[in-house]
Amino acid sequence: MDRAAFLDRARAKLHGPAHHNVAHPIPAFEGVPEVRYAADLSDLPTAFERACAAHKAVFRHLTHPADLAGVLDEVVATHDVRRVSLSRDPEAALVDDLVRSRPALDVVVPERGQDLADVDLGVTGAAYGIAATGTLVLDAGRAGGRSWSLVPPVHLAILRRSNLVATAADVWRKLPERFPDGPASQMVFVSGPSKSADIEFTLTIGVHGPRHVWMVLVD
């Protein structure tokens, strides 16, 4: 069906008085109210850490980027990482020299997403972090792609303290301000490792996406 015919059909049906539900009248739309959280969001890193614990991401708070070496070594040792790949986010560049200085690590530079299939660790930055829900805002334009945070079984994300906001509204309701060039081909909010409850409603971690997510906040 062509666009005009499709829309005209809908328009024709909408003509005439709107149906009025006498028992439960629809209220008039007077704008989108603020979403108010019960949790204390006065200290954003604390709120972010609490939310990470709830959705089972590992959280680290570093006061200096130099401390990233310790976290990287911890991730490599914990998950027996051999092959690693870095997105093009500016924060991922903070560990570029580090991974190249570790002779045990192979650094993979992919040409397509599929090339990350046998990589153990993907390292990304994040455009923003959302404290209320412990969420990373990943931007495919900024990162140069989507697969680093998706295909490898371990995801390490580095987030700058200055990019931490309180709620999703601070990103979504301010989109033109946050992303003046319009939304990327894909923006994804990530809140913890991949989860499923499809078998007897038992929570299982790591069905398709990463099994382990490390969220590192750097002042």
Added chain:
Amino acid sequence: MSQDLLTGTTLRQRARNGVADEHVRSALRSVTDRLADMRVDAQESLTNWEELRDAARAMRGHIVARLPEILDRLASNVEASGGTVFWAADAAEATAYIAGVARDRGVKRVVKSKSMVTEEIHLNDVLQADGIEVVETDLGEWIIQLAQQMPSHILAPAIHMTRGDVADLFNRVADGDLSDVPEELCAFAREQLRNRFLTADLGISGCNFGVAETGSTILVTNEGNGRMVTTLPPVHIAVMGMERVVETWEQLDLMMNLLPRAASGQDISVYVSQVTGARRVGELDGPEQFHLVILDNGRSDLLGSEYQEMLNCIRCGACLNVCPVYRQMGGHGYGWVYSGPMGAVLTPLLNRQPEAAELSSASTLCSACYDACPVKIPLQDLLLGLRRDRADEAGRAERATWDAWAAAWSRPGAYRTSVRMAGAMGRILPAGLFPTGWTAGREVPRRPDGGSFRRRFAKGDI
């Protein structure tokens, strides 16, 4: 082959099958109880839940009332970001278009993320008829695809199967030796499906919301399959029911605070993918082509009718978990893709099979669904309306009977005759002769031994 349970069956037969399985009922009770409790906890993570529900109802109503204009804007912005929009009047147009894209691209393997709307249009059957391998990748959907069943819950499609059932199924498919530990079953699914993601030629997803102001589509998943489907294959097709739109990101923010809390008691889903067009130059991955299929398939018939508000539904499934009928009968009792109270309303409106009409009876009108609904759809009012419509249509013969009864009982002589006859019949006929099943749980009223009130009064017995 997806199976339509509606054709040739009655609600009573399907309900009897559902109720007979004590194991499924106990699993359903446990899962729906937990989901409902989790929803209440999640609501309490916000201090103004009721205000948000009221605003969401008003907002969804406002959007649906201006749907043509908003869809027009959405489509223009999808095209501006390099995507292609297809307008599908019905299931046949939608599936023919998608099959055409698949043919043009020489597609052999499709990976899908969970989408009720693609079940509604039987997309898998159409693609498979063209010799294409179609793989459902949501764990629950994959399980029921392998078992050749229909989803029984909008959120947890394989809710009716035990871990033992799943292990047996996987062992049969893979000729393996898996235990029934969910972690092991999940790991098996990860391994089996990973290779399909990496080699698929086409990814097909649903769409939780379209955002008109930028032409973006929003996809919510917890497993990450939705991200895989929209990242790795060279073509992505999103299929969207025409009502699933918001105008602005501000409106999306409200919806995304309500949807995961109502659906699964989560403050936010693990992954919220926000796709705007195809991959850009210099990006590692993402599809070269993005298509958005906007589907009518009977939805526009609701516009301007008393059922228009059903288009406000955001498919969270909260109404299923609190419904006393769903909780006993299970999703398959509803016979089609949509179940629970929202299914009992939507199915008769979208599916014109005669068997669908009686679904409005699958409710006690207790309105627990209304209390759970994040956009506050008065489902009980809509169900009542559908019952009235059905009575109006089916009741011509019945109405003639009632008219005759009313006429007879308006005249004393005819009234006395009919009461004497009814009394005599009641003595003679065994209860089992009444054909409707009405007496299965009831006693046929018997006339007292002394005769009718009128006769006893006349004799001075009263």
